[in-house]
Structures are given as structure tokens and as C-alpha cells.
Amino acid sequence: MAVDFYQKLPEAIKAYAPEAVSLRRALHKIPETGFNERETQAFIMDYLEKLGYTPEKVCDTGVVLFIPSLNGLDETIAIRTDMDGLGVVEETGVDFASEHEGMMHACGHDGHMSMVLLVARYLKEHPEARVRNTLLVFQPAEEGPGGAGPIVESGVLEKYKAKAIFGYHLFPFVEEGLISTTPGPMMAMTSEFYIDILGKSGHAADPDQGIDAIVATADYVSGLQKIVSRTVSPNDSALLSIGTINGGTRMNIIADKVSLSGTVRSFSEDVQEAMKQRMVDMARGIEQMYHCKIEIKFVDMYPPVINSEALFDQIWPLCGEADEKKLFKKVMLAEDFAMYRKAIPGVFMGLGSGSEEKGYTQNLHTHGFNFDEKVLLRGLQVYMNILTKAGEYTL
Numbered sequence: 304m305a306v307d308f309y310q311k312l313p314e315a316i317k318a319y320a321p322e323a324v325s326l327r328r329a330l331h332k333i334p335e336t337g338f339n340e341r342e343t344q345a346f347i348m349d350y351l352e353k354l355g356y357t358p359e360k361v362c363d364t365g366v367v368l369f370i371p372s373l374n375g376l377d378e379t380i381a382i383r384t385d386m387d388g389l390g391v392v393e394e395t396g397v398d399f400a401s402e403h404e405g406m407m408h409a410c411g412h413d414g415h416m417s418m419v420l421l422v423a424r425y426l427k428e429h430p431e432a433r434v435r436n437t438l439l440v441f442q443p444a445e446e447g448p449g450g451a452g453p454i455v456e457s458g459v460l461e462k463y464k465a466k467a468i469f470g471y472h473l474f475p476f477v478e479e480g481l482i483s484t485t486p487g488p489m490m491a492m493t494s495e496f497y498i499d500i501l502g503k504s505g506h507a508a509d510p511d512q513g514i515d516a517i518v519a520t521a522d523y524v525s526g527l528q529k530i531v532s533r534t535v536s537p538n539d540s541a542l543l544s545i546g547t548i549n550g551g552t553r554m555n556i557i558a559d560k561v562s563l564s565g566t567v568r569s570f571s572e573d574v575q576e577a578m579k580q581r582m583v584d585m586a587r588g589i590e591q592m593y594h595c596k597i598e599i600k601f602v603d604m605y606p607p608v609i610n611s612e613a614l615f616d617q618i619w620p621l622c623g624e625a626d627e628k629k630l631f632k633k634v635m636l637a638e639d640f641a642m643y644r645k646a647i648p649g650v651f652m653g654l655g656s657g658s659e660e661k662g663y664t665q666n667l668h669t670h671g672f673n674f675d676e677k678v679l680l681r682g683l684q685v686y687m688n689i690l691t692k693a694g695e696y697t698l
């Protein structure tokens with residue numbers, strides 16, 4: 304039986320329920336892809352300015368806000384949200400659906416941003432909660448090409464002496480309202496790949512005179528699917544998924560080009576490099592078999608998300624009672640939160656949005672992804688615990 308997390312929330316947090324709904328729904332209407340988040344940026348700047356803060360634009364479409372402590376504790380904790388939506392056509396049927404054609408907040412970033420805006424509002428209305436400096440980081444382009452790297456390089460973490468960083472991801476596979484995280488590895492490292500299989504066009508009735516890129520691709524795709532099962536140790540976690548395949552021009556023409564794209568993921572540099580090398584080796588074999596040409600481009604995206612163990616130990620008690628949290632089992636999803644971890648200690652946390660009864664278990668990146676905004680209050684509660692209830696972070 305799911306714990307009724309909402310009933311257990313303090314009244315001071317529940318008071319933000321209407322604001323959670325209105326923020327999330329306003330942001331949900333205006334999804335924008337990575338480094339195009341101009342309307343989103345304007346919304347965030349406006350919201351924070353109306354609260355009386357002075358936010359700063361960063362990395363073109365990002366925003367940061369430094370909120371100093373009011374009790375002299377000079378310790379800065381950063382809270383990060385991603386901002387971008389996805390090129391997904393929304394089919395949730397909600398009355399606050401995306402107003403940007405072909406784009407959708409299908410990965411919950413509207414919820415992540417709302418929680419950070421609620422922190423800003425909470426700290427404004429509860430000055431007693433300003434026990435340590437807070438740096439709010441609204442980061443563009445998590446879905447790609449990656450905004451965390453540019454934020455780290457911009458120097459804002461050093462400028463505001465951020466000592467640790469926290470962030471959430473809504474997860475439909477975690478029970479509604481639960482906080483779920485882990486010490487150590489949490490999310491995978493990822494490289495995108497883009498492949499062209501080049502053959503020779505011809506009449507479909509004369510296959511011997513062409514080089515059929517479709518047949519070569521079929522063999523190559525089936526070979527790629529064996530890399531994880533046959534070349535990676537069962538003790539390692541690894542994944543290779545092909546997300547797009549396009550080729551051919553007409554039913555009676557031999558295709559001279561097929562393009563593929565996908566993602567290869569693991570938790571270690573060695574496994575990652577070995578898989579990429581196998582993809583190249585296999586391509587050379589397919590070239591020999593079919594006399595085609597295969598061009599492969601890899602774009603290394605994010606390292607794995609590895610949570611700081613010492614920091615986890617400090618914040619886990621602040622994530623609620625035993626029935627309000629659960630340890631996270633690492634997943635093959637990727638996150639550029641990993642880039643902050645290269646710079647400072649941090650813990651990334653899952654926030655459960657999944658509820659069978661309410662139909663909120665549709666996966667991330669699908670056109671039906673949706674969640675109950677009440678979970679955002681649980682996120683707010685734990686952010687506020689982290690900002691106020693911890694002793695000094697000894698990192």
C-alpha cells in the first residue's frame with residue numbers, strides 16, 4: 304500500500320500546493336529544446352524578480368540566483384534544475400498541454416524547475432530558513448548538447464563557493480512521493496552515435512548491379528544488438544539502443560544510403576570504449592561482406608552520475624522516514640548532473656511520480672508522460688530539509 308505522502312507533509316509545505324500547480328502548468332505550456340529556452344528563461348527571471356530577487360542570466364539561456372544566508376553561516380549549497388523540453392508531440396490530453404508545436408516537457412523538467420522556484424519563494428517567505436547560502440541553478444540543455452558542462456565552466460560554482468550540489472529527477476518507475484537515491488553509481492555514462500551506411504543505387508529488379516544499403520544495415524543492426532550480450536561481461540551494465548533508422552527513396556529502387564542514430568551506455572570508460580571499438584570493427588566486417596561504406600560518428604555526452612557517499616550519508620536521514628524513501632537501483636538513463644560531480648560533491652535524487660491509480664506510470668520521453676503536482680511538494684520538503692536541517696556539511 305502506497306504511503307500517503309501528501310498527508311504527512313508539514314502544513315508550511317502544503318501551503319505551496321496551489322503555487323506548485325500553477326508554476327508547473329505554466330512551464331508545461333512552453334517547452335523549448337536545449338539552448339533555445341528563451342521563454343522559459345524569461346518566465347524564471349520574471350518570477351524571481353517579482354519575488355524581489357536579482358537573478359542572473361548564465362550560459363545564454365540559463366539562470367542562477369544566489370540567496371545569502373541570514374545568520375552568517377558562510378556555506379553555499381547549490382540546487383540544480385534542468386530547463387529543456389523534448390521534440391515529442393504531446394498526447395496527454397491535459398488542458399495545460401504544450402503550446403509549442405512538436406515539443407513537450409516529456410521528461411519532467413517543468414516539475415524540476417517548479418521545485419526550485421518554490422525553494423526561492425519559500426526562502427523569501429520564511430527568512431528563518433535562510434540558514435546557509437543557496438545557489439539556485441536553472442540549467443539549459445540537459446537532453447543535449449549538455450548545459451551542465453558550460454555552467455561549470457562559467458565559474459558560477461566557484462564564484463558563489465558552492466560546497467555541494469543537489470538535484471532531482473521525477474521517475475515514473477518510483478512510487479509517487481518517494482525519494483529515491485543511492486551512494487555511488489546512479490545513472491550511466493552515454494555516447495550518442497550517428498552512422499551512415501553507404502551503398503550504390505540501382506533498379507530494384509537488378510539488385511546485383513547495386514549495393515543494397517538496406518540489406519547491409521539489417522545485418523549490421525542485428526550484429527550491433529549482440530555487442531552487449533556477447534562482448535560485455537555479465538558483471539558490467541551496458542546498453543546499446545538504436546533510436547532512428549532512415550533510408551531508401553522508393554519501393555523499387557535499391558537504397559544507396561541508410562542513416563542510424565542511437566546511444567551506447569555503460570558505467571565505465573573501459574566498457575564504453577570497448578563497445579565503441581566493437582561497433583567500428585563490426586562495420587569493417589559488414590563493409591567487406593557487402594562492399595558498402597560505413598561512416599560512424601560518436602559524440603561522447605555525459606559521464607556516469609556517481610553520488611558522493613559521504614554527502615549521501617548526511618542527507619539520507621533528511622529524506623524522510625523509512626516508508627517515505629527507498630534506495631535507488633542504478634539505471635541506464637543518463638544525466639549531465641554528472642558534470643557538476645566532476646567539480647564538487649553532490650547527490651542526485653529520484654522523486655517518485657508513478658501512481659498506477661492515477662495513470663501516472665507512462666515512461667519518460669513518451670507523449671503521455673504526466674504526474675500529480677503534489678509530488679513537487681515532497682521535493683520541496685526535502686530540499687528545505689537539506690538547506691536547513693543539516694548541521695554544517697563536513698565534506
Ligand SMILES: CC(=O)N[C@@H](CCC[C@H](N)C(=O)O)C(=O)O
Nearest residue numbers: 446447493494495566604636637
Ligand atoms: C533522464 C534522461 O532521460 N536523460 C537523457 C539524457 C540524454 C543525453 C543524450 N542525448 C544521450 O542520449 O546521450 C537520456 O536519454 O537518458
